[in-house]
Amino acid sequence: MPEGAQTAVRISPAEAMAGQLGTWTVTIIVGPEGIKVGGALRIRPPQRGMVRWQVGKVTAEASRPGAACEVRLFDCHPISYHWRHAPIIQVDLYGTELVQGDTVAVTIGEGGGYSRGYFVPARAQEHAQDDAQWDVWMDAEGNKSLQREQAIKDPWQALAPVLMQVRPAKVAGLALTGAQPLPGEEQTLLLVVARDRYDNLCDEYTGQPLVVTGGKMGHVEALRGRALAPLRCPKGAVARPFAVDPVAGICGTSNPVCPGLNEDHAVFFGDLHVMTGEGVIASALKDTRYAYQWAAEVAGLDFCAVTNKADRWAEDVALDDEFYTPGEFVTIPGIEAGFTIGHKNVYFPTTAAEAPQVSSVQALFASVRDTTALVIPHHTSVYSESSRQTFWTEHDFSTHDPQFERLIEVCQNRGSMEREQVGGNVYFGGTGSSVWSALQRGMKVGFVGGTDNHRAQPGEPRASVAGLIPGEVIVGGLTAVVADELTREGVWGALYSRRCYATQGQRTLLRFELADHMMGSIIQGEQAQALHDRRTFRAWVIGDGPVCAVELVRSDGHIQDLQRMGLVDLSREFIQAEWQELQTLSDIPKADDAVFYYLRVTEQDGRMAWSSPIWIIPGADA
Helix, strand or coil: CCCCCCCEEEEECCEEECCCEECEEEEEECCCCCECCCCEEEEECCCCCCCCCECCCEEEEECCCCCEEEEEEECCCCCCCCHHHCCEEEEEEECCCECCCCEEEEEECCCCCCECCECCCEECCCCCEEEEEEEEEEECCCCCCCCCCCCCCCCCEECCCEEEEEECCCEEEEEEEECCCCCCCCEEEEEEEEEECCCCECCCCCCCCEEEECCEEEECCCECCEEEEEEECCCCCCECCEEEECCCCEEEEECCECCCCECCEEEEEEEEEECCCCCCCCCCCCCHHHHHHHHHHCCCCCEEEECCCHHHHHHHHHHHHHHCECCCEEECCEEEEEECCEEEEEECCCCCCCCCCCCCHHHHHHHCCCCCCEEEEECCCCCCCCCCCCCCCCCCHHHCCCCCCCEEEEEECCEECCCCCCECCECCCCCCCCHHHHHHCCCCCEEEECCCECCCCCCCCCCCECCECECCECCCCEEEEEECCCCHHHHHHHHHCCCEEEECCCCCEEEEEECCEECCCEEECHHHHCCCCCEEEEEEEECCCCEEEEEEEECCCCEEECCCCCCCCCCCCCEEEEEEECCCHHHCCCECCEEEEEEEEEECCCCEEEECCEEEECCCCC
């Protein structure tokens, strides 16, 4: 080491594949300050956003004869939500002090020993990343354990971090996303994306998969892991394109595409709740630019809202304008506001809006009082995984403001918040803060879904939150809007009118009406009186996969299973039904002032979709 050089850090090998099992060695080259007996090193593998490494068995060896290393591991328990639980490797040094030029080699994932009776290699993060950062700290003086040394500053000196590349794993499949055609059109586009087993974009894939749709087939050329193909589907027909690359041994099937399902409206899918990590203590995994690129070019979403903290407002609204492309991709300006009584997202129809005040719930509503903002409560049944008392608790619906809270998040990466009872897709409940509890209080809220993805990857459920692991449990969320155009005004109008529905990440096509009133409607006055004795419902469903249940949920908890009633044939691809309810409104227990209904669809893989409710407010004579 040259004279005067500082302590340096190297890692070998300097790259990994996503999810790779292996061994990596972090080498610390001691600088002029040396390391005294009792000193120590700390190493934290990459942990930005929700990324984690599994460190496996760790050994350490110093180059100076007589120097001994003791390895201790902290926070190596299973992954949970917050960054604080990242694993830490500590190496305590004894025997003799180290001097400039000595080295300490810390092997992570040592394969030559046993831990709890098993060989334990390290396991790289599942998220592909060009700049995965290893952080290293040094206690050169051995002051880490002093309890009363108030005059001494933090004994841990941060060394220059070392970066490595985590490449995608081997390409494992093709993800196909067919956009729903605009109203009156039959032509659209099919996005074909090569992904690894962890859903990373395999941008080195340059194959020519064969796309089959409507009896026609043709090759498309992939560039940087993705390709676009024209897709035509006649009105009223259902298309599910298929693609295969026999050379790479990969294939994939698209979501259903059906022009005209909603007549003069189309269905557009988006993620209203994704964060990048910018502006918070945990370093950002990626930025807002990356998030919008992912949404449009990889996830194939029609619209998206990046909901960072309010201090990112100026930077994010500039990108909202940059990426907004009417007819192709819509951005919705928004932020996340965290309060001790729960979290609320705030959205605006234009980037000309000012950032809202978020010092309190009262300040928030006061700051948007003269606007047409939307405020959406999210993960309502969940409290902070770090501290329920210190950070935030389950949602307190007494803060509800009906002027702005016209929607509620029914599902996301922590599962479904539909009901209080834990089971199925509901992993947190029993707190009186579910969506069902909100409806029973009389809140007229439509349903949306979002990922709450802190990885800057809209539409992706791969964010291990609260111990929930994608692939083992059902997590994720998307919002579908029924709109007449793919513009900010069109998407906003559908959201504001509650003309929307939520899915757990799949692209189920859903239409639900009561007497020609669309989902999200509030029926009152003479129109409500006309429905007092009988109500005619209509439903249209096309599952992303096979459908196993279509249910009508009523405000008193009564559930009508349309298959058991003989109204639908679930073996058909296009499910449609029309039926009547003859029970008088006066005989149905109400939620506050209304009777409400919503449609719930369950697919065979367990994922669900929920239409926004339709409310009937009976008159005094009812």
